[in-house]
Amino acid sequence: MKPKRDYYEVLEVERDADQRTIKRAFLKKARKLHPDVSDDPHAEDLFKEVNEAYSVLSDETKRSNYDRYGDASGPAGFGASSGYVDMSDIFGGGFGGFSDIFDSFFGGRSGRGGAAARTRGSDMAIHLSVTLEEAAAGTHKTIAYDRLSPCEDCDGTGVGEGGRVETCTRCHGTGAVMQVQKTVFGQMQTQTVCPECGGTGKKITAPCETCAGEGRTPEHERLTIDIPAGIHSGQSLVMKGKGEAGVRGDVAGDLIVTVEVAAHEHFERRGDDLYRAVTIDALQAIVGTSVSVAGILQDESIEINIPAGCQYGQQIVVENRGMPRMNSIARGNFIAMIQIQTPVDLNRTQLLDLAAIVAERSLNSSDAPSAATNKASAEPKAKRPRPRKKTRK
Helix, strand or coil, X not given: CCCCCCHHHHHCCCCCCCHHHHHXXXXXXXHXXXXXXXXXXXXXXXXXXXXXXXXXXXXXXXXXXXXXXXXXXXXXXXXXXXXXXXXXXXXXXXXXXXXXXXXXXXXXXXCCCCCCCCCCCCCEEEEEEECHHHHHHCEEEEEEEEEEEECCCCCCCCECCCCCEEECCCCCCCCEEEEEEEEXXXXXXXXXXXXXXXXXXXXXXXXXXXXXXXXXXXXXXXXXXXXXXXXXXXXXEEECCCCCCCHHHCCCCCEEEXXXXXXXXXXXXXXXXXXXXXXXXXXXXXXXXXXXXXXXXXXXXXXXXXXXXXXXXXXXXXXXXXXXXXXXXXXXXXXXXXXXXXXXXXXXXXXXXXXXXHHHHHHHHHHCCCHHHHHHHHCCCCCCCCCXXXXXX
């Protein structure tokens, strides 16, 4: 297996290069090696190599690990700090990786059916998993993801040094041109995207060298997302303007974060109510008891008063101790589902005492007259009619 080249060597930058230098070097090489624009038979493999190098060196944590240990993941057992999620790792390079980002970068302005090119940034979407405890208390997650962001060198305008924006002379600013084709039915006119301006209606005399006049470049970004307390699985949070940047300063898309709340080992969530199995022994169920269990919030203890004669499966409700409701101080209820076990650790004396109680109950049960018997004895006996004497004729 061929050993990997040094990432700094791949991008042809010094080891102390700053992020802007690394990004420029990456874009320069990526434009030459992208499979859509390169004739090199090994372009795809070379582009993947450049992509991998940049995905590591553009991330401070991964670069630090790579510099210290020679591996972006760090030494064995080393992980990211709590609350940090690298979407590049989850989605194989960030929503498909820089390869997909570059597909949009190179072809994102092409129109269809002669319509003007879309210059607004596209929305992006991710799924983010949180624990039930995090959903209850609220938390924040720092994610790293890949997107087209405004070019730093031209402030998103696409205009390089000494350049200016002009109206396209071929389409006169419409972004579309008419083409005439001869068919068996005669001449047919079709409207297509202007090849000179790519459908924008504008041309730049001296495009920015970093973004090639797009006004946006691939970027590996970090974003902190606040997860509100009480959020439900499947709910989405919209991060305005954090999706794909627009072409040459047009409106950016949004990042839509769909939250998935993981299942819990002890609690079952139903709406804002929390259900939990609580086990007591049969003697406690007979005489009643009080038990404490841990709640969903940190250091929370819930007192459950179990009445005498409690039955298996009985549900005991503790109000306002369930999940917090979003944007409210109220909470759902905590419902204890009682499970009863027969004690197996009773000593001889305890067993004899229980046996005496059982015997007494059995005796009382056999001595006590039944309700039917009591009713019969309480009613007066009906008198039998005497037979009439027969008379002689």
